[in-house]
Amino acid sequence: MKDKILMIVFVLVLGSILTAALVAVNYLTTPVIEKNEEIAIKSSILKALSISFEPDEVEETFSNNVERRQQNGTTYYVAEDGDIAFPYSGSGLWGPIEGVIAIQPNFETLEGITISRQEETPGLGSRITEAEYLAQFEGKRFTEGLKLVQPGRSSADNEVDSITGATMTTDAFVKILNENLRETVPAIAEGETQ
Amino acid sequence: MKSATGAKGQSLKTFLNGVWRDHPIFSMILGICSALAVSNKVENAIAMGAGVTFVLLATGLLIAMLRRLIPTRVRMITYMIVIATFVIVVDRVLKALFPDISQAIGPYVGLIITNCIIMGRAEAFYIQNRIGQSLIDAVANGFGYTYTLVSVAVVRELLGFGTILGFQVMPEGFTKWVVMAMAPGAFFVLAIFIWIGRSLAGMEEE
Numbered sequence: 009m010k011d012k013i014l015m016i017v018f019v020l021v022l023g024s025i026l027t028a029a030l031v032a033v034n035y036l037t038t039p040v041i042e043k044n045e046e047i048a049i050k051s052s053i054l055k056a057l058s059i060s061f062e063p064d065e066v067e068e069t070f071s072n073n074v075e076r077r078q079q080n081g082t083t084y085y086v087a088e089d090g091d092i093a094f095p096y097s098g099s100g101l102w103g104p105i106e107g108v109i110a111i112q113p114n115f116e117t118l119e120g121i122t123i124s125r126q127e128e129t130p131g132l133g134s135r136i137t138e139a140e141y142l143a144q145f146e147g148k149r150f151t152e153g154l155k156l157v158q159p160g161r162s163s164a165d166n167e168v169d170s171i172t173g174a175t176m177t178t179d180a181f182v183k184i185l186n187e188n189l190r191e192t193v194p195a196i197a198e199g200e201t202q
Numbered sequence: 203m204k205s206a207t208g209a210k211g212q213s214l215k216t217f218l219n220g221v222w223r224d225h226p227i228f229s230m231i232l233g234i235c236s237a238l239a240v241s242n243k244v245e246n247a248i249a250m251g252a253g254v255t256f257v258l259l260a261t262g263l264l265i266a267m268l269r270r271l272i273p274t275r276v277r278m279i280t281y282m283i284v285i286a287t288f289v290i291v292v293d294r295v296l297k298a299l300f301p302d303i304s305q306a307i308g309p310y311v312g313l314i315i316t317n318c319i320i321m322g323r324a325e326a327f328y329i330q331n332r333i334g335q336s337l338i339d340a341v342a343n344g345f346g347y348t349y350t351l352v353s354v355a356v357v358r359e360l361l362g363f364g365t366i367l368g369f370q371v372m373p374e375g376f377t378k379w380v381v382m383a384m385a386p387g388a389f390f391v392l393a394i395f396i397w398i399g400r401s402l403a404g405m406e407e408e
Contacts, residue, residue, distance in 0.1 A: 015273040022268075022280060026287040033291050040298035048301065125305075132380060173380075 048124060049095070049108075056110035056120045057087045058146075079199025082192055091119045092200070094192050098184030101177045103127030105136075105184055111150070115197050121145045121185070133177030144168055150189045156182045213338050220342020226319040227350045227392075228399035233319040237351055238388040240307045244367045247355035248348070249303045250310065253292045255344025257314055258323060259337060260288040265328035266336035272329070281324045282315075289314045319347060350399075354391045358382045 050070045054061050061069040074093075075086045084094040090113035097106040105126045110119035121142050128134045135141060148154060149165045156179055162169045170178040226232045233254070240250040264284050265272070272280050293311045296304040304311070314320070323343055328336045359365055362382030364372035381387045 011273070015276050018271065018273055019276055019279060019283075023283055026283055030287055030290055033294050037294040037298040041294070041301075044298065044301040129384065 052108045052122045052124045053085050053093045053095075053110075056093045056108040056122045057085070057091050058110070058120050059087060077199065080195050082195045082199070084192075084196050084199075086200075089113075092196055093119075094188075094196065096184065096188035096192070098180070098187060100126055100128055100180045100184070101133055102129065105181060109185065109188060109192075111189075111193065115193055116149055116151050118145050118148045118150055128177045129174070132171075133174045135171050135174060136177060136181050141169075141171065145185075150186070150193075153186045153190075154182050212335065216335055216338045217342045220339055221346045221349075222403065225346045225350070225399065225403075226322070226343055227347060228396055228403065230322065231396070232322055233317045233347060234392070236310050236313055236317055237347075237354065237392060238385060239310050239313075241351050241354040241358055241388055241392070242362060242383055243306070243359050244352060244355045245303060246307045247351040249296070249300065250307055251344065251348025251351050253289075253296070253311060254314055254317060254319065254347050255341070256292060257285060257288045257317075258320055258340040258344045260291075261285055261320055261324055262328045262336040262340035263333060265324050266331060266333040269329050269331075277325075277329060281321055285320050285324075286315050319343060350395065354388065354395060357391050358387050362387060 047066050051061065051063075051066045053074065054066065054070060057074065059069065059073050073088055077084055077086055082094065084092055086092050087110075091110050092113070093108050093110040095106065096109050097104060099105070103126070105123060105128075107121065107123040107125070109121055111117065112119050123137045123142070126134060126137060128136065144162065145154075145168060147165070148168060152166050155164070155167050156170050157167045159169050159172050161167075168182060220226075224230065227234065227237060236250060236254075240246045261281070261284050265281065268280070289312065292314065293304075296307075296311060323339060327339050331339070356366060359367075360371060361379040362384075364370060364376045364378055379387070382391070
């Protein structure tokens with residue numbers, strides 16, 4: 009009986025001490041982690057808006073060039089030249105894809121796209137994050153919906169190339185973009201015309 | 203008390219056991235899950251190796267310190283909560299100080315908790331040995347794990363991405379071996395490493 013009580017006391021005491029240690033670590037690291045996440049989001053928005061910045065001056069560049077606005081619960085970001093950026097998310101082939109879409113002030117063409125999170129196949133699907141691939145979206149008209157075509161075949165102003173060996177990922181990616189554009193752009197347009 | 207030379211000899215033996223004879227990956231095939239998952243890039247392998255080594259050290263210290271107090275029947279639970287605590291510490295510190303690496307190996311940091319190397323060393327060594335020996339054992343096993351991970355990662359990153367630690371090594375136009383960047387590449391390379399390691403050490407299946 010004494011053994012059993014000792015056993016329980018031991019586990020309780022050790023558990024409490026370790027939990028206290030974790031609370032302390034959590035308390036110390038949470039502000040830093042939140043700051044990191046904020047910087048990651050801000051640099052993603054800056055990249056999408058094609059605003060160049062130094063890695064350690066993200067906060068400054070952001071507050072000097074970008075204004076945060078809200079409309080019906082949609083948060084979006086407006087650059088000085090009128091370009092508008094907003095975060096998007098959706099399901100890729102293997103996991104969520106998240107990032108930022110930037111559109112031009114005419115509400116018809118894309119300015120830029122960034123990807124901040126994806127879990128696609130390394131070397132195949134994950135190539136959607138390559139700058140060359142994302143660069144082709146600049147200037148594309150999205151009002152009719154973006155259309156995916158075979159690699160190197162894009163000609164019309166709403167067509168984008170897929171990637172060899174990553175058809176499923178690029179397909180999912182373009183679907184995510186179309187869905188987010190369709191849902192978010194009208195809300196922003198409403199907010200901006202008021 | 204053992205004599206000084208005896209203790210030194212013992213320490214050396216403990217160390218060599220960890221880095222070679224009882225090498226966690228070659229000899230015991232422990233910790234394979236994480237070794238396969240994070241060995242695609244050298245940077246990730248180093249971070250993971252450092253994380254595992256830290257958890258081993260902290261666990262070794264605490265378990266060896268408490269070894270006379272830990273009731274036999276709850277020793278497994280004790281290992282678990284001790285290991286889990288330090289793994290969470292590693293995860294938070296990585297997130298705070300190295301967000302990029304944390305992003306890359308994120309889910310696998312949590313899996314250090316179930317990394318059999320740590321549980322295995324706690325049960326096989328730390329619960330029976332003094333603090334000094336336990337710490338040496340922790341360093342040795344952590345080093346053994348890390349150098350294997352890094353060697354696998356060097357091969358995989360070189361062939362899969364054409365880079366080492368992010369620097370372009372292979373000439374322009376090099377065709378990347380996609381399979382190396384994916385999980386199957388890890389199986390091939392790790393199997394070859396285990397084969398070489400075991401042949402060199404003269405280990406044989408019984």
